[in-house]
Amino acid sequence: MPELPEVETIRRTIGPLVVGRTVVAVDVRRRDLRRKVAPSFEASLLGRVIVSADRRAKYLLLRLDDGLAWIVHLGMSGRLLRLAAGAANDGARHEHVVVTLDDGASVVFRDPRRFGLMEIADPLGTPLLAGIGPEPLDRARFTGEYLAGLRSRTRRSIKDVLMDQHVVAGLGNIYVNEILFLSRIRPTRRMARLSRAECETIVLATREIIEEAIEHRGTSVSDFLDAIGRPGSYQWRRRVYDREGEPCSACGHPIRARTIAQRSSFFCGRCQH
DNA sequence: GTAAACCTGGCA
């Protein structure tokens, strides 16, 4: 489900509802997520005050009053939702972790596929966040010069490179497809064969797409909902993702689909070179 | 590099 804009949307919706609250109960119903939830998880979270809600790449960081953070990755199908005190939640499945706060509300981690993960750790020390590339909206670090510097000795496609979290943080399949369409560059193009100007174009397109997607509170192509159950609206602005056969918004040529870097990819064969 | 793995649900 979630790439950077969706995680950012979760952060913005859940932050004001949990910051300042104390954790009064922690219920881990299933530990076997993508990585096993540590035995110390409950004790590390219980009694702590949530002091801020931050995001790094696709990770949500709920910082605690002891300097550690409750770090959550939503994987493909994960959701973090806030249930008000006494809210009916009958028959809900796949709710693997429930954290109750001192106002009676709870934060629920629901993840049918269990590709998500969570831990309590120092964000500066955890291997989870080590080596992640610059945030795409960081104008100082994610630049055309930076991208151009990655061109030498790699045979990787630009799509593969942009989805690599070590290169740039938080981009996934939907937004990389959109970014390359806006850049007019085919997802199959070899990184090494991009011009410096094309690297600049990609950086600008990334910023534009990601800012626009955050403004629209993410993409709900099947089931993404924010922490209070609202869908995003970026799916109505998509130009290529999951639009195989539909006319290109720029030239009318049908959008093509093929697998690139192990993921379904969509592009206009006329506009993108 | 690419393929398969993790796991469940939805849809043709």
Next chain:
DNA sequence: TGCCAGGTTTAC
């Protein structure tokens, strides 16, 4: 029944 899905990791 089979294929696909917003992600990441591991193994040829």
